[in-house]
């Protein structure tokens with residue numbers, strides 16, 4: 210009887226909050242986010258997996274949606290990305306677009322504009338339904354990152370209700386319940402190393418060659434890269450406020466003599482399972498820094514991926530050979546979970562095996578919601594996506610490159626600064642047709 214009463218109370222508590230919109234600010238030399246407050250009150254004082262934020266909807270008329278980074282900020286200050294520069298270079302309008310944990314129309318970053326449907330966002334509702342008190346002011350934060358196209362938000366709504374994240378798997382192994390974590394072999398004690406792979410389908414869906422007369426991306430091959438962790442433990446970096454300019458110790462936020470920002474020494478935190486508990490050891494790893502480019506304004510791990518364009522050919526004596534025809538810079542990323550591997554959508558694959566909760570022993574271990582300096586990472590079964598319209602996601606094609614078939618290579622951790630279960634799967638390749646004489 211008590212259960213019945215509680216259930217009906219749950220039903221009554223499904224509640225919607227609305228804010229009216231406004232004209233959005235176009236990018237103009239510096240970033241100015243439009244911040245739309247949404248007042249929430251009279252809700253239970255805790256949101257979590259049982260009751261919480263279920264759905265966010267808005268309508269934005271904008272002729273180039275990929276200019277926009279759209280975030281939702283909770284009263285605690287915790288935020289997630291709803292959509293970050295999606296829609297390619299042509300897509301227009303969020304047409305009464307909704308976001309929910311299990312959006313029926315799939316992930317927003319795999320969809321095409323106009324986005325009319327219910328999508329899974331670029332971030333995760335779990336990071337908002339984290340036990341906080343939802344009563345207070347929420348903000349929809351809209352940042353335009355490219356000049357030339359304006360837009361209008363007409364409304365935004367938030368909806369709260371029971372079972373807000375029905376597709377989130379129950380994850381037995383966690384820092385709170387270490388006895389449920391497993392070694393991937395039949396040993397009882399082991400190191401739980403991460404294993405990073407590129408999700409090929411994201412890159413294959415988001416890749417585009419731009420001509421030399423393109424006003425914005427002349428001679429660029431732009432593409433997305435998404436890195437999944439299919440290992441036994443999280444990929445985690447920690448910083449202890451050790452900031453440097455070259456070998457000189459400096460304060461955080463310092464600018465060095467060469468104009469770059471100070472680097473923080475990072476450690477990779479590797480967990481071990483020992484007698485039903487988890488311990489960890491910090492190994493010196495790479496560095497991170499504050500990335501001040503529009504759309505970032507957060508901390509990036511240095512030299513996280515490298516891009517190359519390779520030509521394969523036959524030598525005069527008939528042997529297969531290859532040469533690198535273009536190399537991108539080593540690109541820095543913020544490490545966080547933008548999505549999770551599920552067996553049903555077959556995103557996270559390596560050598561023909563799909564990874565998800567069924568075959569990742571410690572699925573869900575870790576929890577990395579934002580791009581702070583002190584702690585970042587990718588959970589077991591999490592992935593971190595950088596879309597094709599993000600800064601740095603390109604190779605500059607060399608002048609005089611002939612049209613033909615080449616190979617795009619994406620290498621994770623090209624300097625080998627981080628420990629992994631296997632580095633043999635860190636290099637992803639796919640054929641690319643370069644159609645224009647560059």
Ligand SMILES: [Zn+2]
Pocket residue numbers: 500504505506507509542543
């Ligand atoms: Zn970033």
